[in-house]
Amino acid sequence: MTDFIIDSHCHLDMPDFDKDRQQVLKNARKAGVHGFVIPGTTAGRWNKVLKIARNAEDIWPALGLHPYYCNDHTETELEQLAAQIAREPPVAIGEIGLDLFLPQLDEAKQRFYLEAQLDMAREFDLPVILHIRKANDPMLQLLRNHPVKGGICHAFSGSLQHAHKFIDMGFCLGFGGMLTYERSRKLRQLAKNLPLTALLLETDAPDMSGEKHRYQRNSPEYLPEVLDVLEKLRAESRERIAHQTTLNLQQLLGLEIPGFH
Template identity: 30%
Template sequence: MIFDSHAHYDDEAFKNDLEEVIDKIKRAGVNRVLNCGADLKSCITTTELTHKYDFIYGAVGIHPHSADEVFNNINKIGDMLQNEKIQAVGEIGLDYYYDTHDRNLQIKAFKEQMDLAKQLDFPVVIHDRDAHEDTLKVIKEFKGVKGVLHCYSGSLEFAKEILKEDYYLGFTGVVTFKNAKKAIEVVQHIPLDKILIETDCPYMAPVPHRGERNDSSYLLHVADKIAQIKGIGYDEVCKATYENASTLFRL
């Protein structure tokens, strides 16, 4: 029983063997996948995937790298949210890692989509890279919206602030890396009922597959690492994270 709470199976990396990958992850015990859009094109392909595969659900939204797409397409995103298998607005948020993306534009696009989620009563999937302070400000501005900070990369102190807003934290294969001290500390100290597991595939493959194309079958390594960190059973982690994601995404 595994719920991959963040994947990109419409990515070009899967164009030649998606059917084989789908069969592989089903055999690995993956019961649910949330495929996340990042621009208008991938929102459309995400919706198509949800129609084709019964265990794949979707999130539609515009990533901060494509923030300029938001303003002319916000109504299209709202229309996509009417699809019965679209469960969230995402992936949205802020990314300050690169200097080439206008921060004010990102914030405006983020707020526009948070407002859509609030109006239509949908949870959100948030991308936050090197933008912790501004991300928290926006989250606090939109009280009542629930969601997850996917691929969590912040400190324990920041995690505690996010949990006060009743959000979840998503963990990828990064938690298995030797230099993942911050992620391990956060997993160790936050409640299990606030943790989701995810691939962010085709990226972020865990040890012992680091550097390979990631897929949901590798989540067993993430769940096993979290079990080790918290000193609990692997099955307990899988069950809890499955229930957490199902609760957030109303499945």
């Protein structure tokens, strides 16, 4: 019996998948991955995200302006985002966030677009998908000032204290390929000790490949490898972890997941 798991964060719209996207999806489904959330990153990619999602009942779109591209975003794109959400609501606003690791990214611009999108999420009553890099404390403060209904902390790497603060605000925490590295002791300790009701599985494909696929394109079909590690770390059964992480995402984003009950 294969697992029933969901990739809560994969960028299937990226050019890396243009040559074999359908085969990647076929392989992933065969491996037990029965759903895919695709976060949007730039206004120019939203249509592709939506098109991919429209063609399959197990693919769901999120739309947002990613902090990596803050120097290229425009205020007009915020208006376009609001108009698109009103026309065709995504499951979340994202990927949005704060990246204080890369020095070339303008923090003031990042904050401007993040705050605007947090307010938009509140206006449309949508959860958010957050990119947080070296920015857990400022992100928590921003969420206090711009409260939302919750969402996902993608590729979570904060402390146990940070984790519980996000959970208290209605967030689940995404764990992916980094968990498969033996050296990820701090991350593994988190994944072991946090409540199962707060965990999600993700790949961030084509990025953040796991240990078995280092320096290769990451893919949703490798998601069971994250489940492998969680099974070793935690007291619950593999089936229980698979079911609960899928249920977490279903409830968080209000998804109708074909075949899941």
